[in-house]
Amino acid sequence: MKIEQGQVAVVTGAGSGIGQATAVLLASRGVVVALADINESGMAETARRIAKTGSHSSQHVVDVGNRKQMEAFARSVESAHQRVDIVINNAGIGILEDFVDNSLDEFQKVVDVNLWGVVYGAKLFLPLMRRQGSGHIVNISSLAGIISTPGMVSYGTTKYAVRGFSESLRIELAEYGIGVTSVHPGLIGTNILKVNRSADARLHERLIEWFDRWGRPPELVARKLVRGIERNRMRVLVTPETYVMDFAKRMVPATAERLSGFVLERIKLAGNPDYRADREKRRTAQRPDPAAANRQTGS
Numbered sequence: 001m002k003i004e005q006g007q008v009a010v011v012t013g014a015g016s017g018i019g020q021a022t023a024v025l026l027a028s029r030g031v032v033v034a035l036a037d038i039n040e041s042g043m044a045e046t047a048r049r050i051a052k053t054g055s056h057s058s059q060h061v062v063d064v065g066n067r068k069q070m071e072a073f074a075r076s077v078e079s080a081h082q083r084v085d086i087v088i089n090n091a092g093i094g095i096l097e098d099f100v101d102n103s104l105d106e107f108q109k110v111v112d113v114n115l116w117g118v119v120y121g122a123k124l125f126l127p128l129m130r131r132q133g134s135g136h137i138v139n140i141s142s143l144a145g146i147i148s149t150p151g152m153v154s155y156g157t158t159k160y161a162v163r164g165f166s167e168s169l170r171i172e173l174a175e176y177g178i179g180v181t182s183v184h185p186g187l188i189g190t191n192i193l194k195v196n197r198s199a200d201a202r203l204h205e206r207l208i209e210w211f212d213r214w215g216r217p218p219e220l221v222a223r224k225l226v227r228g229i230e231r232n233r234m235r236v237l238v239t240p241e242t243y244v245m246d247f248a249k250r251m252v253p254a255t256a257e258r259l260s261g262f263v264l265e266r267i268k269l270a271g272n273p274d275y276r277a278d279r280e281k282r283r284t285a286q287r288p289d290p291a292a293a294n295r296q297t298g299s
């Protein structure tokens, strides 16, 4: 789809990182942007940067995982802007925790934001796009939607789901003139790890340092994403590690998965050489003492 002055884009998670960079880039092309985030101050910063481009924005405090809030968001975008040409379903969270330790509530939260947020964003803005007979939906997946991420099973589950959702939706919506693209960034220097806690604080701190040091800028994702819309790409890969893993996964899938597991394990050990022992200590502390349980039941 051609990006033109006066179009309207919805960007979720627009208060930081990839969402902020994408909102500002679209605004610099003359697009009016409806920003959504739970982080009001981040969104205000994005709006300030958009104002400098000469375009303008509306700001909406929305939890993308909450259906009622997303329905209200879609209504207020319609009344503020009357149309929507581009939807960027970007808001996302990642919890760095093994499935064994992850609570069901934490898993549910990741699914609510990373998957339901994307489904709501696509479904609720679709009627406007259908009325116009054009539009483009971009869903942010990840390298974790291409190769497994042991240690972040909840995250990987949602990112594979976002890719599957996008690929099916793309075929369905083609007849309405609406494009769908999934985007797969690798390591990007944003706040994603900073906002969530992790059971292994030492490892978490080191990963944050590495994301800051080695992560590619979110503006790179924004540029590739916008090009993906213009060329109506099924998917957009960003950063060399994503290309390498995508190629390996097609050529030698089982070896690629073993390699991914090995690399992630090495990364964890480099971040915290005692990570296996620390993990065992945490798990032992959580396990009920069998002697105490026997005393309670009187056996």
Ligand SMILES: NC(=O)c1ccc[n+]([C@@H]2O[C@H](COP(=O)([O-])OP(=O)(O)OC[C@H]3O[C@@H](n4cnc5c(N)ncnc54)[C@H](O)[C@@H]3O)[C@@H](O)[C@H]2O)c1
Pocket: 012, 013, 014, 015, 016, 017, 018, 019, 036, 037, 038, 039, 042, 062, 063, 064, 065, 090, 091, 092, 093, 094, 113, 140, 141, 142, 143, 184, 185, 186, 187, 188, 189, 190, 191, 192, 193, 195, 215, 218
């Ligand atoms: N940073 C990376 O290396 C990387 C790699 C691959 C994919 N991604 C994906 O890119 C997307 C953007 O992440 P980012 O790296 O820019 O992180 P970020 O933390 O810098 O930005 C995410 C934004 O989403 C907002 N958000 C979180 N939960 C929300 C909710 N429930 N409702 C509304 N807004 C919410 C946050 O407040 C934040 O402003 C995510 O979907 C993430 O999974 C990031």
